[in-house]
Amino acid sequence: MTPTGAHATTGTPATRRLGLVVCVLLVLLVLSGLWWSAEDVVQGSTVRIMYVHVPSIWVAYMAFALTAVCSGAYLSRGTRSVAWDRVAGASAEIGVLFVAVSLVTGSLWGRLTWGTYWVWDARLTSTAFLFITYVGYLAVRRLGGTLRQRARRSAVLALLAVLEIPLVHFSVELWRSLHQEASVANPNAKVEMDGLMLFTLMLGLATFTALFVWLVLHRQRVILLEDTVADRGLDEAIASRRDEAGAR
């Protein structure tokens, strides 16, 4: 039985409501980021890039951490369900998108503050390495084999790759770097930011987190459908070969 109309989608009433909330938050973020919040004393209006740059890398960290948690859950004896692998794959793909956004927006911000789009600085280089690692993770997921083989090998890779996140985050303290230290999530827990600027940054983090949840919910359902359709195609191919062999 093939569903039609309202059923032929990966959405539910809950995801539609969440999508609506995300749209409202995005509009508020753009208004607050581009108009309501004040310019920075040192950086001027270029600080407005922070409201999309920081939430992007935050979502990337969160996505890769979720990938690792789901991969660990898959490898644990009690919870070996391929559903964990689907969430891990969906989360990693979204993480790659957001780390790419973070690299591009950071590059534009760098051109305005440092006078160059790119330097082989510790933070930038480690972030680029993080991006390449997870592109590799996505490539490994596309290698052949059964769903369990895919889940096992990508889970092992995800648990190794997640170790890069502390390296990227603390690179500005471990090495001399052009990149500024964390404004909020710093070891001194000292936040020196105007109220509306801090509000806009927090709004960005909340908006991008809600957006991430919406994307993961949809993408992991799409992966389930991809697996189902691929499995059915394989079953049909096997049945067809058996019929051919029986007819001879």
Added chain:
Amino acid sequence: MEHASFIIASYVLTFGSIAAYAAWVVRRGRGLARRASREEMPWT
């Protein structure tokens, strides 16, 4: 606003790429869901 082109470009690139990805996910989901049964979609 000073450096408006860079600031607007960063917003357009951010929201444009996320919107394009979200549209691709939703479209692909719709396409595949048409080929699946209700039993194969536990969220329905």
